[in-house]
Amino acid sequence: MSQDGKMRDDLQCVLYTSEQIQEAVASMGERITKDYAGKSPVMICILKGASLFFCDLIRHIDLPVRCEFVILSSYQDGVSTTGRVRIVQDTDCDVTGKDVLIVEDIVDTGFTLHTFSKMLAIRNAASIKIVTLLDKPHRRKVDLKSDYVCFEVPDAFVVGYGLDYADKYRNLPMVGVLDPKIYEPA
Numbered sequence: 001m002s003q004d005g006k007m008r009d010d011l012q013c014v015l016y017t018s019e020q021i022q023e024a025v026a027s028m029g030e031r032i033t034k035d036y037a038g039k040s041p042v043m044i045c046i047l048k049g050a051s052l053f054f055c056d057l058i059r060h061i062d063l064p065v066r067c068e069f070v071i072l073s074s075y076q077d078g079v080s081t082t083g084r085v086r087i088v089q090d091t092d093c094d095v096t097g098k099d100v101l102i103v104e105d106i107v108d109t110g111f112t113l114h115t116f117s118k119m120l121a122i123r124n125a126a127s128i129k130i131v132t133l134l135d136k137p138h139r140r141k142v143d144l145k146s147d148y149v150c151f152e153v154p155d156a157f158v159v160g161y162g163l164d165y166a167d168k169y170r171n172l173p174m175v176g177v178l179d180p181k182i183y184e185p186a
């Protein structure tokens with residue numbers, strides 16, 4: 001991080017401001033409210049990255065949702081995927097016959113949610129949809145389509161609004177491209 005500790009200075013550019021994010025999250029919440037009218041979906045937040053998005057999104061959904069939280073692991077402290085996915089903390093919610101919305105910060109190769117949605121399918125969820133703040137569809141390595149997407153992002157490492165690098169930058173209110181000099185050796 002820069003000497004004076006200003007996280008914003010570590011961004012190469014801002015992709016989405018806080019205002020743009022809030023607008024997109026509000027309209028996604030309205031869409032989900034319409035699509036799931038009369039239902040009580042289970043919303044599963046993938047910690048830690050989706051936490052800010054999840055908390056903002058559920059406040060725009062006018063339905064009796066159940067909120068669940070899981071921790072999955074595929075990335076270590078680096079910027080590229082290993083392809084291996086592990087459940088670090090599972091939900092104890094019985095999803096049998098339930099409509100499930102998985103809420104993620106960003107879908108990249110798709111490995112994480114491909115594996116997790118298969119696990120939920122085995123547990124007999126009635127339906128499983130993927131809700132993500134950001135999507136990198138051109139980076140997909142498995143057949144996985146996001147159902148609700150706020151923004152498609154270019155092939156760059158982004159941080160902010162919940163997304164981290166080495167557990168930092170999550171509390172930036174905007175989403176931006178992290179300057180490669182932060183993670184690339186000089």
Ligand code: 5GP
Pocket residue numbers: 049074075081104105106107108109110111112113156157158159163164165
């Ligand atoms: P996937 O399994 O789809 O490749 O990876 C999903 C996970 O990778 C996300 O939940 C996130 O933790 C991490 N990830 C992928 N791309 C980025 C990125 O550009 N920035 C950050 N901070 N994390 C990313």
